[in-house]
Amino acid sequence: MTGVLDVPRIADPGIRGFIARHWPLVVTLAVAVVYLTTVVLLHSAAVSPIDEVVYIDYLEKLWRQGVIHNGEYLGELARSLYACHGVIPFGRMGPECGVDLSDPSAFPYGGFSSGGGYPPVQFWITRVVGDVLGLIPGVGQLAGWRLVSVLWLVVGLVFSYLCLRRLRVTGWAFVAVSLAIVASPIGYWSFSFVSTDAPMFGLGAILLWLAMRRARGVGSGWWLVLVAAIGAAFKPTIIVAVGLVSLYLLLHWAIARRGASGAPRGAAMLRSLASRMWPPLAAIVATLVVQYAWARIAAAIWVPSPTTSPGQGVEVPLSFDLVATQFTNFLGGTMHVVVPEVDTLSRAFLPLGWLLIAGVVGAVLLLPSASSDRALSISVLIAFIVAAPALTLAIVLTTGSIFPLPPRYGIALLPGMLAVTVPLLKNRWAIRALLVYVALLLVLWLGLSVVFARWFA
Amino acid sequence: MSRVPTVPRRGLLARHRPLAVLLPVSLVVAWTLALGHGDALPAPADNQGILADAFTALALSPAWRMLWWLWLAGALVLLEALGRRYRLADLTIVALGAVLIASPMSFWAFGWASTDGPLIFFGALALWLGSRLADGSGSGWWLVFGALVAGAFGLPAALISVVVLLLLIGTAVVRGAGARLVGFGSLAVLAALVLPLLGIVLGVGAAPGSVPIAPGTTIGILRPLRQIFDAMVETGLNAAATATTGLPGVPGYLYQPLGWVLIAGVIVAFFRARRSRHDAPLTVAVASTTLLAGPFLVLVLFALAGEWLVPRASAAAMLPAFLLVTGTVIMNRAMAWVVIGWSGVIAVLDVVVAVAGTR
Numbered sequence: 001m002t003g004v005l006d007v008p009r010i011a012d013p014g015i016r017g018f019i020a021r022h023w024p025l026v027v028t029l030a031v032a033v034v035y036l037t038t039v040v041l042l043h044s045a046a047v048s049p050i051d052e053v054v055y056i057d058y059l060e061k062l063w064r065q066g067v068i069h070n071g072e073y074l075g076e077l078a079r080s081l082y083a084c085h086g087v088i089p090f091g092r093m094g095p096e097c098g099v100d101l102s103d104p105s106a107f108p109y110g111g112f113s114s115g116g117g118y119p120p121v122q123f124w125i126t127r128v129v130g131d132v133l134g135l136i137p138g139v140g141q142l143a144g145w146r147l148v149s150v151l152w153l154v155v156g157l158v159f160s161y162l163c164l165r166r167l168r169v170t171g172w173a174f175v176a177v178s179l180a181i182v183a184s185p186i187g188y189w190s191f192s193f194v195s196t197d198a199p200m201f202g203l204g205a206i207l208l209w210l211a212m213r214r215a216r217g218v219g220s221g222w223w224l225v226l227v228a229a230i231g232a233a234f235k236p237t238i239i240v241a242v243g244l245v246s247l248y249l250l251l252h253w254a255i256a257r258r259g260a261s262g263a264p265r266g267a268a269m270l271r272s273l274a275s276r277m278w279p280p281l282a283a284i285v286a287t288l289v290v291q292y293a294w295a296r297i298a299a300a301i302w303v304p305s306p307t308t309s310p311g312q313g314v315e316v317p318l319s320f321d322l323v324a325t326q327f328t329n330f331l332g333g334t335m336h337v338v339v340p341e342v343d344t345l346s347r348a349f350l351p352l353g354w355l356l357i358a359g360v361v362g363a364v365l366l367l368p369s370a371s372s373d374r375a376l377s378i379s380v381l382i383a384f385i386v387a388a389p390a391l392t393l394a395i396v397l398t399t400g401s402i403f404p405l406p407p408r409y410g411i412a413l414l415p416g417m418l419a420v421t422v423p424l425l426k427n428r429w430a431i432r433a434l435l436v437y438v439a440l441l442l443v444l445w446l447g448l449s450v451v452f453a454r455w456f457a
Numbered sequence: 458m459s460r461v462p463t464v465p466r467r468g469l470l471a472r473h474r475p476l477a478v479l480l481p482v483s484l485v486v487a488w489t490l491a492l493g494h495g496d497a498l499p500a501p502a503d504n505q506g507i508l509a510d511a512f513t514a515l516a517l518s519p520a521w522r523m524l525w526w527l528w529l530a531g532a533l534v535l536l537e538a539l540g541r542r543y544r545l546a547d548l549t550i551v552a553l554g555a556v557l558i559a560s561p562m563s564f565w566a567f568g569w570a571s572t573d574g575p576l577i578f579f580g581a582l583a584l585w586l587g588s589r590l591a592d593g594s595g596s597g598w599w600l601v602f603g604a605l606v607a608g609a610f611g612l613p614a615a616l617i618s619v620v621v622l623l624l625l626i627g628t629a630v631v632r633g634a635g636a637r638l639v640g641f642g643s644l645a646v647l648a649a650l651v652l653p654l655l656g657i658v659l660g661v662g663a664a665p666g667s668v669p670i671a672p673g674t675t676i677g678i679l680r681p682l683r684q685i686f687d688a689m690v691e692t693g694l695n696a697a698a699t700a701t702t703g704l705p706g707v708p709g710y711l712y713q714p715l716g717w718v719l720i721a722g723v724i725v726a727f728f729r730a731r732r733s734r735h736d737a738p739l740t741v742a743v744a745s746t747t748l749l750a751g752p753f754l755v756l757v758l759f760a761l762a763g764e765w766l767v768p769r770a771s772a773a774a775m776l777p778a779f780l781l782v783t784g785t786v787i788m789n790r791a792m793a794w795v796v797i798g799w800s801g802v803i804a805v806l807d808v809v810v811a812v813a814g815t816r
Binding site for chain 2: 321324325327328331332347350354355357358359360361362364365366367368424425426427429430
């Protein structure tokens with residue numbers, strides 16, 4: 001209750017006032033940016049195991065040809081990265097460094113690029129912004145491209161923070177959980193290398209923020225459609241975030257209607273539902289249209305090659321078991337699953353998996369007492385469980401083939417995890433324990449970056 | 458969800474509605490498992506403590522297996538008593554009991570005459586005695602005596618004594634109850650070590666763990682540190698929640714959600730622990746041992762046996778504690794029903810695997 005003397009202080013409009021009001025965001029961004037920039041600058045030219053060589057090849061060819069075609073071979077830069085610097089942690093691949101690199105079949109996957117599946121939008125952005133960042137003394141072009149991933153993290157954290165401001169929850173809990181994402185394996189591989197997963201985190205957060213505004217009747221629904229379409233022009237995995245916000249808006253409408261005494265019925269109810277749900281439905285249609293359009297374009301511009309691409313060898317037959325295992329994929333692994341072959345350190349990251357499960361499942365166990373947004377808690381849990389099997393089926397339907405989805409495809413759901421986990425952290429000692437753990441992980445990654453840089457100099 | 462019964466109910470059944478559901482169900486499941494298992498010894502034949510050899514000999518007897526339901530029934534009775542003490546709703550207690558009956562850990566613990574069954578019972582007993590002591594009722598000597606007897610079923614019995622010790626320390630800190638509580642808690646930990654130590658000295662029974670690193674082998678400083686670190690995350694909550702020895706032939710995705718509930722329960726309870734809450738000492742004690750259980754076991758095993766061992770699924774004794782803390786965060790009936798429903802599915806799978814899978 002506000003008393004007569006409790007006049008709210010007039011906020012300082014300057015930079016100090018901004019920092020005072022938004023210190024959790026400022027602290028988080030400061031730590032994340034300084035840490036990730038350091039890590040990026042520590043990296044050698046060795047590439048991440050998550051297809052970074054393909055992305056670098058895309059970026060390198062962008063000004064010459066604008067797009068990568070299906071059936072195209074990796075270029076000279078990518079081949080020299082394979083041969084002379086290698087893939088972390090596997091080492092050098094292909095012919096010996098310094099000899100003739102012109103035979104593509106000597107490289108992994110027959111030397112073919114798998115970049116043809118990606119529309120060029122995100123690579124244009126990465127190339128333009130990354131080249132500018134690369135002009136900073138001491139950075140260089142490759143590090144500049146990698147720093148663009150850091151910017152996507154910043155976008156994701158800013159919009160996640162705005163979501164939590166809307167729920168009136170921030171503080172050290174926000175710092176701790178956000179930095180846990182930064183310190184996770186998915187954070188390391190996505191935000192310190194060139195990655196197509198990094199934009200999914202940023203765009204997922206924007207979609208969630210727009211949906212939360214829309215749920216309160218604020219803002220135009222077209223923004224949701226636009227961001228979803230842009231996301232689809234980046235990578236199909238944005239569909240999991242679009243699915244999350246659709247479910248959220250539907251549940252928010254249903255819960256609000258249940259709690260209202262004079263809720264409309266009949267035709268008025270349908271109008272109310274249509275008014276709430278057209279943006280997410282249009283967003284889903286937009287993602288499908290963009291993906292379909294790109295598939296047609298890619299098919300039209302493919303280039304013939306003397307041999308057939310062997311693919312990445314990850315395709316498997318569709319089976320009940322494959323779909324069923326996906327139900328535990330994102331919730332069971334998005335935060336802590338390391339690149340499979342680097343699993344000697346997996347135990348260090350296991351508690352990150354507990355954090356994800358605790359936040360997402362715990363928020364629903366505690367309903368209705370702990371959440372200021374019940375619809376969000378329920379939709380985030382359902383999305384984490386259902387998104388991977390749904391995405392599996394969607395991929396089968398659109399491409400005709402399937403592979404076991406890596407847990408990192410759930411990265412667009414992590415802003416939702418942030419939004420439901422942060423409000424649960426009430427115990428200062430728990431927050432401190434999490435911060436200490438996260439600090440240890442950051443130090444571990446810094447050490448690993450030095451080791452990787454030495455091994456793959 | 459209403460947490461405190463307002464009007465005392467008359468009649469045994471009315472006062473113990475959770476048990477009226479759980480005991481018959483547990484009897485049916487446990488006896489079906491006991492009779493359904495074939496002549497093969499359980500895959501994780503990790504009977505522990507000075508009674509290990511005797512229990513391994515009994516494991517194949519269907520009559521003894523059927524008797525093992527008594528340990529489960531005892532654990533359920535104590536779980537209900539604990540639920541009442543921590544003001545859990547009846548439906549929540551039923552949900553916790555359903556997880557206990559259906560979990561893969563119980564499949565191994567109560568389906569054969571193993572030491573894990575008694576360990577689960579003694580885990581619940583120690584928690585109940587410790588909670589009574591923390592609330593100022595009951596004698597601490599019962600806690601010490603219980604820990605002494607529990608030690609006969611293996612070293613992991615000491616884990617739950619550590620939980621109780623931390624619970625009593627937390628209570629002493631919060632309520633200023635003093636050294637008496639801590640004294641009894643410490644004695645209980647020591648008492649739980651007596652019989653395992655005796656077994657090791659006399660060469661009777663077995664200690665938990667994987668293949669030991671022989672004494673005298675040069676292992677440097679990193680190996681023991683890694684053993685401790687591995688045990689930190691793999692023993693305790695992870696072992697209980699991910700059920701490293703799951704149901705044979707059953708895909709993990711079917712029973713993993715039960716583990717998620719335990720993980721969410723223990724961690725979120727710690728996230729929300731407040732000094733003013735009645736369950737704060739319990740929550741902090743259980744959350745602490747989530748990470749400390751493994752290193753504690755590794756170090757005690759080294760101290761007693763002189764060997765570095767990585768304890769495998771030694772979390773049976775901790776299961777009642779994890780369940781109880783989870784109960785404190787289940788606030789809505791819908792989720793309680795989801796947990797009950799999922800446990801029912803796993804219980805059916807338990808039975809199917811026992812009848813068909815192990816033959």
